[in-house]
Amino acid sequence: xxxxxxxxxxxxxxxxxxxxxxxxxxxxxxxxxxxxxxxxxxxxxxxxxxxxxxxxxxxxxxxxxxxxxxxxxxxxxxxxxxxxxxxxxxxxxxxxxxxxxxxxxxxx
Amino acid sequence: xxxxxxxxxxxxxxxxxxxxxxxxxxxxxxxxxxxxxxxxxxxxxxxxxxxxxxxxxxxxxxxxxxxxxxxxxxxxxxxxxxxxxxxxxxxxxxxxxxxxxxxxxxxxxxxxxxx
Numbered sequence: 001x002x003x004x005x006x007x008x009x010x011x012x013x014x015x016x017x018x019x020x021x022x023x024x025x026x027x028x029x030x031x032x033x034x035x036x037x038x039x040x041x042x043x044x045x046x047x048x049x050x051x052x053x054x055x056x057x058x059x060x061x062x063x064x065x066x067x068x069x070x071x072x073x074x075x076x077x078x079x080x081x082x083x084x085x086x087x088x089x090x091x092x093x094x095x096x097x098x099x100x101x102x103x104x105x106x107x108x
Numbered sequence: 109x110x111x112x113x114x115x116x117x118x119x120x121x122x123x124x125x126x127x128x129x130x131x132x133x134x135x136x137x138x139x140x141x142x143x144x145x146x147x148x149x150x151x152x153x154x155x156x157x158x159x160x161x162x163x164x165x166x167x168x169x170x171x172x173x174x175x176x177x178x179x180x181x182x183x184x185x186x187x188x189x190x191x192x193x194x195x196x197x198x199x200x201x202x203x204x205x206x207x208x209x210x211x212x213x214x215x216x217x218x219x220x221x222x223x
Binding site: 004024042043045046049069088090095096097098100101103 | 141210
């Protein structure tokens, strides 16, 4: 079992819709959870982090964490074509573990 | 304020040669992390270093790979006797605090191609 699992996608949503990205992790001792955005050929860029159960909102982005279910998600409201990228979920236990990423395409 | 810098951006090596990848952390950051990204496999943690110390190298292959972060100068990831399977993007990230810090900033990466 991989430490962090994400649906690879591709996920396509129309402009203005909500994009929902999901991630599960295997280590119950994981402490911190992160979402990175990576454009093709570029380096990952941190967009959200969350430590506590519940929701955390930052602009159009909301991270949701459920430690009991070992599940973390990212919601992008009012999706824009510029949001089209691969979104990497990262989990910190003893190490940082990254998922393989979900490819998101926002269709104008 | 310059971000994390990596060079070279692209590196081509023949099988059996050595590859040296350099990473200069952001100003004020003293913690460096190296990751490898293969197509379809996501980012894989390799090693975490502070100045003059390797803190965690549990993701580093046991042979041919080494890393250092000297007191002066950039961090170096060294791959000896490269093989085709080493072809990948190698990213460096830095942070101000330690591994518990939530803010790792990534450099642009070095794309290594082994021919």
